Amino acid sequence: MDYFIMKTDRRLRLLPQIQFSKEGIGTNVMKQSIAYVKEYTGRCIDYPDYLEKPYPLIADKYRKILQKYQQDMDLQRVMLIEKESGKQTPYCLICPAEIVCADSSQSQYDKKGNVQEFVLDVEKTEGRKIFMAKDFNREVVVRLDIAESILRREANGIWFEPVKIAGRSR
Numbered sequence: 001m002d003y004f005i006m007k008t009d010r011r012l013r014l015l016p017q018i019q020f021s022k023e024g025i026g027t028n029v030m031k032q033s034i035a036y037v038k039e040y041t042g043r044c045i046d047y048p049d050y051l052e053k054p055y056p057l058i059a060d061k062y063r064k065i066l067q068k069y070q071q072d073m074d075l076q077r078v079m080l081i082e083k084e085s086g087k088q089t090p091y092c093l094i095c096p097a098e099i100v101c102a103d104s105s106q107s108q109y110d111k112k113g114n115v116q117e118f119v120l121d122v123e124k125t126e127g128r129k130i131f132m133a134k135d136f137n138r139e140v141v142v143r144l145d146i147a148e149s150i151l152r153r154e155a156n157g158i159w160f161e162p163v164k165i166a167g168r169s170r
Contacts, residue, residue: 002144003120004160005133006056012046012157016080018054033078033093039085047080047089048157049150056132056140060090062150069146070096070130098134101125101141103166119164 008015017038037045049059058066063075074095081088103121110116118136125131129143142150147160 001122003122003125003141003163003165004144004147005163006050006052006140006142006147007159007161008048008050008052009157009159012048014040014043014046015051016045016047018051018080020054033076035078035080037080037082037089039082045082046157049155050158051091052140056094057091058094060092062153062155063092065146065149065153066092066094066130069143069149070128073097073130094130094140096130096132096140097126097128098132098138099124099126099128100135101131101133102135106164106166117164119166121166 018035019038020033020035039045047059049062051057057078060077066073066075076093076095078091078093079088080091101121101124102115103119106119107115108117115136118133118139120133120141129146131141133139133141141163142160150158151160
């Protein structure tokens, strides 16, 4: 099975600059947080279906898809609010399991021990379909079937970057 790193499409120009409320993530009883978006006077902000930073956020419409594929993954609702206009955009914070999953013999490391070229060891994924590669910049990794399911629903602003798999020649 193939795997992909989920990314925000780099072609988008004006992404939301997000500041989370003082309560922070996960402190609300209903597991919903509020984040404020910095507004740009007279300019329209691009709201892609996936935001990598400051935390991995996916559009709320994909919540059921992700839960279907990885039932034990925590998804927390986050409302992005533009203070001036009052515009509200619902997202979900993706909280997958963090797994050390780089193949130590095929991945390439720098002098500090950071992974430079990531090669996935599928055995270390523990059968998970969505996870965070703890040893590769905490990137969100999804299996092919999830990427296809998201793309079939006309995803906007999501880019899937293929991951090299240990033991395969590509």
